Amino acid sequence: MAAVTTNAKLEPHGVSEDNALAVYARSASSKNLKVKDRKLRSQVRRTDQKYRDAAKSAKATELLLQEDAGYLEAEGMERTYKFRQEDLKDNVDVTTALKGFELQLKNFGPYEIDYTRNGRKLLLGGRKGHISAFDFREGTIDTELHLNETVRDVKYLHNDQFFAVAQKKYVYIYDKSGTEIHCLKKHIEVTNMEFLPYHFLLATVGNAGFLKYQDTSTGDAVSEFRTKSGVITAMTQNPYNAIIHLGHTNGVVSLWSPTSSTPLVRMLSHKGPVRAVAVDRGGNYMATTGADSQLKIWDVRTYKEVHSYYTPTPATSLDISDRGLLGVGWGPHVTVWKDAFKTKQKSPYMTHLNPGSTINDIRFCPFDDLLGLGHDEGFTSLIVPGAGEANFDALEVNPYETLQQRRENEVHGLLNKLKPEMIALDPTFIGQVDPRVTEERKKALTFETTGESDVKAKQYEAKLKPKAKMRGKNSALRRYLRKKSSHVIDERRLRVEAGLKIEKETRQNNLKRKRGLPVDDKKLGPALSRFA
Template identity: 45%
Template structure:
């Protein structure tokens, strides 16, 4: 077979053999250079193949090393990747929906949006994972069968709990200078007491370590801690004073006279005061300047509280109305008629959703601030003189010398109190301690610290209010808080409006600019054809160019109107789909339909 193959091959070659031209000396150099190039290409391809093999081997080695690192036994991880997170936990920490990305030609903006979304997703997942590290839960008091929790005394609770918790129930017998106003610091560690007859004291109420104790030799109307536990404000008979934790007088602010009640806004560094002369004043503690002074024209202001959610001040008046104020407006933002008689006390919950008021008509009412509507109303035989809301939504109401604590006031109708306790004198001040199940009561015979299970938030934010922070941490926190201070101009009823565009004021400014300049600077300039030579600027050519530009502008207007129409139709379709989906849902009242 081989011989036949060679014979046929040679025969074909002879038959189709073409005579080639003789090789010249100038062609030899070209052939040699071509051969050298081919040999170099072959060497390069060989080197590339060797490099690829080496890279593949290195990858294999890395994979083997990582597989060995996954477990000590050398076996691969049966559950690779991060642990899955439940959807309900992710939904709990979800802050915002995904932003609609801009068109393709906005490359930088698109990159910024993608980076921010990646960062927010990472923060969401981390918060959901770290939720496991907050196992503390608020535990409420539960009685035996047919036993009301309001009949359980404070002594029984102190005996049943551990030693450290039992030590939080105590009485301070201060009969000489009472009744007392009470205020806890933001971290819940320090307690400030101010007696009506001039007695002033601050101390660490858990360790019972006294920080300072003085007598100002003047009547005290209210006391309030400032941004740190080293400064506090005292509303005395004539003027407003600021002291440090050693009892040294730092400031005497004579612009603020006849102050009756005070509230401190921690994120704005503002001290809001209500006076007997019907003035609501704001003092910037960081600069020492008066931010605003508003004459409310409603008489004596002795009922005051703040909304922690939006820093709006709530004032109660003798005509039964509650007004809402901000330092940006000279008029009240909202006026609500809450009681038939005068308002005695007002309290707002931590989330800023509900407001509780008590009046001279012996009624206790709960309002939804978001809708500005009353939810429930309760009748108290003696009325409530002081109100306070805890971080977990417990309501304390003082009637004479009896303190009653209510649970779930706005969600379900309450028929009996959760807890009750009788103190030695008439109550003058009430406040729940932050992050502790403790209620501080200031009365005519001194001070009482009550145990109220389930009142405090069990998990604190270490970056905002850390009860266990050191002096260095407090200094760093103070600097950071001053850098992140919110300006008083940003206080409004709805804080979410800050991220939106104020179109009304923008249009108004644009009109003012047009009137002052005499023309619209943002308007499109009128097309003026350029002069061209060689007879191209004849009247007919100029008109043609004008028509062409007008036609292009008209096309842009038509395109924009069509896009707007399509968007409107899409929104209408979505609304119809939502209505159809809601109509398909079955309700409990459908069974009564014929």
């Protein structure tokens, strides 16, 4: 820790105001603010003082935050991947040791798993219809169902009160007690699901190759796109910008948003079908595995491959922890890699063997050093030191929230719900202004202030107004047909034109008779000339 001289001026809690503002300040200083309105000036200064107080408080609480994560450290010739779960349980505290457990459910597997956003609840879904939601810390069960039909995926919604289950034909939404709330009949034969918590959107893909977005707050179907790439084998979301990443059987990974009917990006990742996709919390790196037994790390910012690894058998599941640990499930093995995105590692951080049971799904528990495994014979919770983020934001996601806090967060989440149009590759575009529009406004303002001629101003305004286009009048097809018809002799067209010509002459002769003008009776023919 840096030493502090006795002559230095100390702020409350020993925090320098300049240092605090350099890190946490969110507004400009009001010392040199020149505002004519006294009321507005005082209001701005009070707001600025609140920001300063909040910055100093945030800087002071840094003493309570741990800077280094508690990873495993080996001594001498030892290697961290040689450590077993039994050894870890003997050397950690009792509370942490109890979190490493195993559930033997041999008759209903393989299992899909999912944690809530705060890491308090766990949801299990067996392929043969067994559903269980419970608090694994307290050991209390919320609900347990036997649906007696195929279950392909399970997913918690915005909190632990509701969860979605992709069953044999439709997607069903259940509440905490196991009561069926809704049946999404437009989502047919769904294989993978993802929930966007800030948009309240449930994204699903199925065997038909359609990507569908469902608003769970209003019940409306937002969009539905045909991916045109066959069966979708993998699905995940980018937590940074809420973009959906899909893996296809042709080795392509495509990026989607609910406002675009075509993929934003298409990346050829593997020579065979993509088995699993995972994106880190910062949205900078993506990990993919394929049937070619390769594990590849990609930089999402440049869409280039960073490095790759080979797995003895094709990996079937991937997940990335809050601290950047990469978990890979292949066969009955699970491998955890540390710093896999920075440099190419020579040996894994931890390994685990689940004998006689293939790993189906892996998930890191948020805000905890746990890795959940869903396999053929049930569920296993592994202790992985350094995986969880210890410094959580209680106003964002609180692992220790009360009933009242959960209700308040749900209301605030609905009030602050983001629109699907805000999902883009670069989410910072929302606070930006188009410079071209600014220049046009400046020019219009110059015409008003300088007093230039009204004709020039009207000409400029006419340029800005879009022209009204008549759809279909001058399309490429119509131009082609007009050009083609002008050079083709059609008998039917000649007969129609001759009939129109006779009808026109008849109207002209009738008009001449009314006016008393001479009429050429020969053109009327022998049958009508006698009535002239």
